[in-house]
Amino acid sequence: MKKVINVPEQVVEEMLQGMVLAHSQYVKRVDGFEVLVRAKKPGAGKVALVSGGGSGHEPSHAGFVGRGMLDGAVAGAVFTSPTPDQVYEAVKAVDNGKGVLLIIKNYSGDVMNFEMAIEMANADGITVDKVIVNDDVAVENSTWTIGRRGIAGTVLVHKIAGAKAEAGAELEEVKRIADKVIHNVRSMGMALDSCTVPAAGKPSFVLEENEIEIGMGIHGEPGTHREVLRTADEITDHLVDKILADMPLAVGQEVAVLINGLGATPLMELYIVNRKVAALLKEKGLHIAKTYVGNYMTSLEMAGFSISILKLDSELKELLLAPADTPALVQF
């Protein structure tokens, strides 16, 4: 294992310290917990948004704490859901009396830990609700799942639900919008190469020199199948096909696109993918209202990418284009 770390046990702690030092105008630490919240708590009357999950997906989720997006983020151990007490602390820290919405990626561990935190917060009289993001279409044909995985589409939930909350909407409304994004977003990814969890010390899986994994999850969990490396255009074609097969879109439909790097993919390659995605969508008569290209939901140093497509309506479009000011996403 070759990594720029000190000791595996300290990676999350030291990362959080570094983040707060780098982005002190945006975030601060809840003392004693792996929780970052906005440096300046919004005034009363704003529903608070909290997300979180295992670490290793940076800038998700703490990178999206700031105006127009999240109020707090909880960082678990690498690829491991945070524990209920951590989530509970985040909820307590951000609650403004108007309720808290938890944005959870659909993994059984995450759901269980966040649900236990909701029980703890409810016992304190704090109103907490949740949405569960399940945008990954890779496993759509499996009847053996507990549902789909939550991957990069989660960032679009942060963006849009965050804008709604910032506009002063009630918890119920913010949740409705978040659920609408979840309903309208689909993603799928692929990996060229594995990643190494620091505490494990060796790669989560091994791919041959010329082999890629389609439908890869963001925790190094194996995807749907392996195949021989093809061109960027061919791979992109396959992923877009899978996404649109799951969510047929009418000619003239407006969409947003997120080309997400998994950690070790050069921006050059992400742009090459984006070029093909744009061409494919144009061919189908779809209009791209907004494109994001970059590392939004990574998987440590995994090489690969995911494509997310979000079906827009006027409400979602307006909220997507609304301003955001966070360490990892600034938009005017």
Added chain:
Amino acid sequence: MSGELYEVISAVGETIIGNRQMLTDLDAAIGDGDHGINMARGFEAVKAKLQTLETESDIGKVLKTVGMTLISSVGGAAGPLYGTAFLRAAVPSQGKTELDVETIGLMLEAAIAGIKERGKATTGEKTMLDALVPAYEAFQDGAKTGKSVIECLELACEAAQQGVEFTKTIIATKGRASYLGERSRGHQDPGATSSYIMLKALLEHLRRQ
């Protein structure tokens, strides 16, 4: 806490810590490769916490502390599941300073009910329940025929081990391994394995007494 209770929990914890790599490797094959790491971190936290309970002899209270510690230190799916299991097992053992066959049976039953509830799972889904449920049933069979704690646990361990073997033959339908569908067949479940080695550690410790 009584010396023996401390030793039993330590023995179970040390076994988990000692099998950190094996559990992690099993998880890497079908999950996200952190089961051993997370469980070891949890039992390291339990070890530290036990030091503060030296004078506690109530088994229920100690198990409750173990459960709370696992919930706040393990994370993932294993944290809430094992944490809940220990919290539930703490109920029938509340106020007890020694365990008999009947109480252990009740503890296993309560722990399994807790795991089923928290994980919304049942047997045959390639989870820890595939080790624990047969173990509980074998334990109760032994109890009915008047066997001792050690004899009942021997039956339970044997059944748990068979349960682990059984998980190799089925497809995961719960947890991260479920995303693999058919590709999860052939691999043994890490959660069932950790349940089995905890039971086995308990048995081996009691045998040494």
